[in-house]
Amino acid sequence: MMLTDKNLAVLSKLEWRYATQKFDTNKKIDSATWDTVEKALILTPSSWGLQTWKFVVVTDAKIKEELVAASYGQKQVKDCSHVVVICRPDKLTAEYINEFVDFTASVHGLSAKEFAREHEMMLRMQKGMNEAQTAEWMSMQCYIALGNLMTAASMLDIDTCPMEGFSKKDYDRILGLDKSGCHSVVVCAMGYRSAEDQKANLPKVRFPKEKVIVRI
Numbered sequence: 001m002m003l004t005d006k007n008l009a010v011l012s013k014l015e016w017r018y019a020t021q022k023f024d025t026n027k028k029i030d031s032a033t034w035d036t037v038e039k040a041l042i043l044t045p046s047s048w049g050l051q052t053w054k055f056v057v058v059t060d061a062k063i064k065e066e067l068v069a070a071s072y073g074q075k076q077v078k079d080c081s082h083v084v085v086i087c088r089p090d091k092l093t094a095e096y097i098n099e100f101v102d103f104t105a106s107v108h109g110l111s112a113k114e115f116a117r118e119h120e121m122m123l124r125m126q127k128g129m130n131e132a133q134t135a136e137w138m139s140m141q142c143y144i145a146l147g148n149l150m151t152a153a154s155m156l157d158i159d160t161c162p163m164e165g166f167s168k169k170d171y172d173r174i175l176g177l178d179k180s181g182c183h184s185v186v187v188c189a190m191g192y193r194s195a196e197d198q199k200a201n202l203p204k205v206r207f208p209k210e211k212v213i214v215r216i
């Protein structure tokens with residue numbers, strides 16, 4: 001099959017990215033590039049567009065050092081340029097949904113009444129989930145942000161390491177999240193790979209498409 005330049009460009013970026021184990025401590029993401037990363041994060045789609053997340057960006061060297069122990073010794077969080085801790089709120093309230101509907105209406109220059117049907121459905125969904133289900137649903141939204149973040153970063157030649165290997169309890173305490181009604185869900189260390197990172201040269205471990213893609 002003939003691949004166009006666009007096809008090849010997408011594949012080469014996705015082949016290039018890998019879960020970076022060793023970051024170059026001397027290379028930092030410049031502020032214009034970081035601004036683009038933040039905009040990409042904000043552009044992440046979410047269920048109903050509700051955006052039930054907070055992105056905590058850590059660059060403080062002392063805090064990053066503290067995060068190593070909370071990440072079971074993984075040094076990526078110290079050596080990288082920026083750590084993004086993707087968090088979910090404690091709970092999803094009817095007030096939050098009402099506010100979101102008002103905001104949507106104002107962005108579209110419409111009355112909130114135009115969204116009455118969706119508004120009603122969102123409130124029904126919110127009432128229908130218990131605390132654990134709500135937490136799980138909001139955590140799933142956070143993983144969409146993680147995927148979007150890693151792909152956008154690869155387009156900007158930024159390396160990433162997605163991380164679930166950390167203590168949520170310790171992160172919440174170190175970052176003061178427990179006081180702000182937030183919980184850490186998943187982490188992304190971001191920066192530039194060290195020339196010494198052997199993992200960069202390993203071939204990708206991916207099942208062949210016959211095993212994972214079903215055509216109907």
Ligand SMILES: Cc1cc2nc3c(=O)[nH]c(=O)nc-3n(C[C@H](O)[C@H](O)[C@H](O)COP(=O)(O)O)c2cc1C
Nearest residue numbers: 017018019020021074161162163164165166186204
């Ligand atoms: C949600 C998630 C959590 C992960 N947690 C860690 C982690 O804590 N530490 C780590 O070094 N890699 C972690 N990884 C990286 C995976 O092991 C890696 O993405 C996978 O083996 C595929 O390799 P590749 O990303 O290099 O292509 C995680 C990946 C994802 C998507």
